[in-house]
Amino acid sequence: MSSAHRPVQGMSDITAPEVRLWQGLERAAGATLLRYGFEELRTPVVEFEAVFTRSIGETTDVVQKEMYVFEKGGRRLCLRPEGTAGVMRHAAGLGPQETDGARWYYIGPMFRSERPQAGRRRQFHQLGVECLEAPSPLVDAEILALQLDVFRAWGLTDCTLKLSTRGSGADRAQVAAGLREYLSPHHGDLCGDCQRRLAENVLRVMDCKNEGCRKIVAGAPAPTDFMAQESRDYLAGVTRYLDDLGVPYELDARLVRGLDYYEHTVWEIEGSHLGAQNAIAGGGRYRISLGGRELAGVGFAIGLERVVAMLEATGRDAALMSDPPPLAWLVALGDEAQQQNLRLMQELRAAGVACRMTPGGSLKSQMRAANKAGAAWAVIRGDDELAQGVATVKNMASGEQQQPALDRLAAALSAAPG
């Protein structure tokens, strides 16, 4: 395996038959999203670096060490590491009457320069939605219901919704200060990572897998204890609507969302059969200032590689894949038949029949090619057929043969193979 024919580290080709699963995912999700009034928005993969640094946060790992940044024409550009910021960049260029109540979804590749592992690629794909309606627990609940509806459309019902709140911008400082106050006396007992987190991102300490840290964290006050009543009421509103809709969820005060723009409702969806990276989606309410406009919305992003992995691990991938149409394989005996088959093949395609041919070779090798490709029919023509104006049609599964006239050939091949 030389590097000449290998993709870049952490990026991969998606080939048949798996690519048909990807097509099925898009189809099923698109149908669900349309019922919620979402339109697709396709934004560029390349954006100005500032689009992300300003919204995701200068100090986040995504910005500091994971973005593919480059300079072109004196401008700092980058490959998008996530979808929300680009959509908000688009929205910032519109007037309020165009963004108010806007509902967009996107699907496409994102790029983060991390070390690949199970469920983590440098180029990965997300399906996300952004909803710019006026902030309300009702909208948050609806978007959560939508997300689970998308998963249901994919046949994924064994997912766990973990829900929490980040509070308002003002709350965040209170939470961080409150948790630091509790954790600081235990500084020496925390793991090395957590000693660093204590200064940089206290919430992450709550999420640590280390045994000793977990014990300390177990006695810690909940982040919500440091939030304003208003923020707690907002979360209570979301859960009330979720209860009403019969949407199951788990409140998880230790849930951490890494990007700066989140406020209030945040969530994560955990899948199964996935290894260490078991979150298949994340979302929340956010507030982003770009181009002089402040935009508030709620949305989520689904990691499609992880969804694909889960579908494949649980054997539910086949249900989403549409079978390719029955294939007719044109087989020629002799140059004259070969030449006429090319024209016949185009006529059959125009009539809606999927077909291919082998550009030469013995009858046996052409038949072998037909079999290898999984063709439903072999359409054989030699001097006899040309003279009689017919084609010999062999059903590859049953071995049965018939000889329809050429004007009835397309009809014969459109019928389901026996």
Next chain:
RNA sequence: GUGGAUAUAGCUCAAUUGGUUAGAGCGCCAGAUUGUGGUUCUGGAAGUUGCGGGUUCAAGUCCCGUUAUCCACCCCA
């Protein structure tokens, strides 16, 4: 960015304490009395053992470096 494991034919894997020309299964290609695929039989092609150095009479095997893959950490979908 850090750590562990791995790297031999298209694929999955062998190859004794370092010892002839690196093998097998599957797959691929061709043939088995003139125009028929799959099963069977016969034959064939296919490898700079990831790459580069080193040790040795001798390296797929030992040592160093490097690249990639897988897994985990940090972080995140």
